[in-house]
Amino acid sequence: MLGAMQDFELRVMHLLDHAAREHGQRDIVSYWADGSETRSNWAGVERDARRMAKGLTALGLKKGDRVATLAMNHGRHLVSWYGAIGAGGVIHTVNPRLFEDQLEYIMNHAEDRVLLYDAMFQPIIDKMKSRWTTIEHYICYDPPKGSDVQGFEDFLDQYDNDFAWVDGDEREPCMLCYTSGTTGNPKGVLYEHRSTMIHALAEIQPAVFDFSPASVALPVVPMFHAAAWGIPFASAAAGVKLVYSAVNDPAVLTMLMNREEVTHSAGVPTVWLALFQHMDATGEKPEHLNVVTIGGSAAPRAMCERIMKMGCRVNHAWGMTETSPIGTMGAPIQGWDALSLDEQLDIVTKQGKVPFGVELRVLDDDDNVQPRDGKSSGRLQIRGPWVVKRYFKAEEDAVTEDGWFDTGDVAVIHPDNVMQITDRAKDVIKSGGEWISSVELENAAVGMAEIAEAGAIGLPHPKWDERPLLVVVPAAGTSLSKDQVLEYLSDKVAKWWLPDDVAFVSELPHTATGKILKTALREQFKDHKLPTI
């Protein structure tokens, strides 16, 4: 016996129809790379997405075909997500900071047929065009005056909005994102309409993004990073006003935040460091900001503290491209206001809890599920409706036999079910049979005012297997010694975690998404001799 409620496919285009109908006048603001601004709203996004979908269909786009973007954050990029999906296609956001070999591999593997891009990435297009084998159409969002490239608005102007979204099964794909792995070829995650919709509904809840028609969001997280954390979908579901900036200049961000009365923002830790520097230099601050989501990598305690002292709630998120990306989110618990700032920080600096839908487990090396005791660390696995099962075009599933995805992270789960990442599995430093968390060492180190950034790696040691080397970038205008660093760390980490040596560099190697590139760092220091050997 089945029930008899109404049929309703969980298709992404319902989101845009809803936003246009119920929140049509809420603004979508775009600050462009050249300092100009444009303004649309959800009704305008819907109108333009229909025109774009009609245009893509005229170009011959078929259901399931991929439409790539190489672009920063702006309203035309948002239109493209919905336009490509509304035409039955799959939006494929490409990270412009990837290396050329990766750009070649990813776009040929995806078989992208159309590429939409920002003028600032024209040099990449010119260099890569001959290596991309499937792209038939190039469309520039902001063509310079007098250039002969196809412009986005000119393209739209050829079509009216008399177009019905392509319909179909809710498990058809709508989006493709590649992981920027540090080893091997990038892997594509093919999100479904259904997975995207359940994820969007989960995201707007108070314990995750806390999105409502009262929210004004400025997502600093790039639209090419991990499905933009789902914000283009969640904000349509909740009727959020969006403020986009194609540049990440903290002066611009602060100006936009104050003028547009931004209540919600989201970005990786380095974004907030830059904002702090701007605040210190100018005395400006975001006046209306209320909820700050930090993800991509772990947020240091000092960063969380400063943002909370600004009167904001800190959402400390963990997730990955393979998880759409929300895995966990830190959020206030019952009696939050009665906790001291320190108690709140103890909670916020961990990675938070799963929203309904996803489930975590931690396994030791023998695949035993570890207790949630806050001490037993191991490999973190996740499952749920918005977690990858199989990578795009892969021959085999990416999950264990019993259906769990191994995140590659090392974590503990605390008795209150709050998860804490302790390391990437491949970055953990194995010393005398115990694990030293490179992440915790780094976080402790950057608490020192004289340290701008720090990376910890394990170097071979005859007695202990591995011992930690800390590689430090001193803050501008400071001088620093190994002894000063070790002295600072001495009451912050266990004694046997203290690095065997400290090396000083002017900069660390990074991945395309801003994380420390540990493979390059290990390569750089592979001949370094620890003084303890």
Next chain:
Amino acid sequence: MLGAMQDFELRVMHLLDHAAREHGQRDIVSYWADGSETRSNWAGVERDARRMAKGLTALGLKKGDRVATLAMNHGRHLVSWYGAIGAGGVIHTVNPRLFEDQLEYIMNHAEDRVLLYDAMFQPIIDKMKSRWTTIEHYICYDPPKGSDVQGFEDFLDQYDNDFAWVDGDEREPCMLCYTSGTTGNPKGVLYEHRSTMIHALAEIQPAVFDFSPASVALPVVPMFHAAAWGIPFASAAAGVKLVYSAVNDPAVLTMLMNREEVTHSAGVPTVWLALFQHMDATGEKPEHLNVVTIGGSAAPRAMCERIMKMGCRVNHAWGMTETSPIGTMGAPIQGWDALSLDEQLDIVTKQGKVPFGVELRVLDDDDNVQPRDGKSSGRLQIRGPWVVKRYFKAEEDAVTEDGWFDTGDVAVIHPDNVMQITDRAKDVIKSGGEWISSVELENAAVGMAEIAEAGAIGLPHPKWDERPLLVVVPAAGTSLSKDQVLEYLSDKVAKWWLPDDVAFVSELPHTATGKILKTALREQFKDHKLPTI
């Protein structure tokens, strides 16, 4: 081409698994009719639901079989929802205030096999037992000492919790609720796992119930009323602590709210009137209350104002059994805090906006879709994944050819997409070709301190077709004249809306859910002569 995210059926039991795993220690408090209290938590509800499901299976319950309850709000009732559904059954909550003929019809029509009930309803059981043809097992939640009826806890004690939830398609039914219509036989709405899950995810968002692990909810809305507004499901999804009271004594509710630090409550307007009286008499007030949801019938402006002055947000909800039940919800918009109280009240006293998922339209008598201009009223229709398509055992769909459910309400939609119910279609007073809203007349009248309750009906009029009669219950200890009432109303409604006569009574007839029973009122006054004829 399909995507390749993980499989995950939208089955209700995932909610309880989540709540038990991630929020297992959050309390479920029960205050019983005899003044005693019990305390469980989400882990306990999950354990007991498995024991119950095992027991029901031992009794021979098969997939899709109905399990009825005749009970107030308490933790054992909550266990029963999940226990019945976990066993593959359908939980059928029955309103104990229904008339005997309705109780007979509903339970025989539902073919309930098991009935769980509160001891206070034993007289109903004794009277109805011979008329119910399908019930095989009676289980009492709180059997009096020495009675020989099967007790709920004794029943559970026979079973351990080694039971796997019955699995299946997400469109299988999980719950059955009958509408307590004022005419004809009650009709059953058979909710699906899928519809219930999408509704639960929509409910926890900030613009609806605003549920999170920081919330403590005391739902005054009875668990037998319109799927308890979905709160037993939404609170599991969000990890809410629940406080239940089997009695609606405002002194008990206030005590529980303050002792358990209740942040969220929900109930029909009369609940809040009773609470106000208690506050006035004792000086007590709910100290932690933050979000108050009012639904079931329209909340008067004075009620909204008083609750907002208590520092609470007022969620003014509209919905019906056929819509799971959330249709619309009033919620703060951007810049809320900068609005004056009067401006906020102008918004809050309307019924709010649809959350993502459902869609509204208003049709005139010729089935033309009316503009969203705040003026053009007509029949309100709704569609979406948690709206009924066909009543239980019905031969035909309950929706229009193009898939909309006609709510029987008359409404306007404002330019900001906020919906306002103006009347029930069958209660609207048709005067000279124009419509007078009986609801607005009543709401205006109860704004007068000397009026406890008021009902407006149309009486036949030779010139105008119908003209309004206002039937008034004076407040205790007041005296009141027709002229005083008309004088009070004179600047509150249009002049041609002013009642042609005012009648005074000591009480009004009500439906089982506390609404004014207009059919009975019209019958009572069918021979009343308007002085204007």
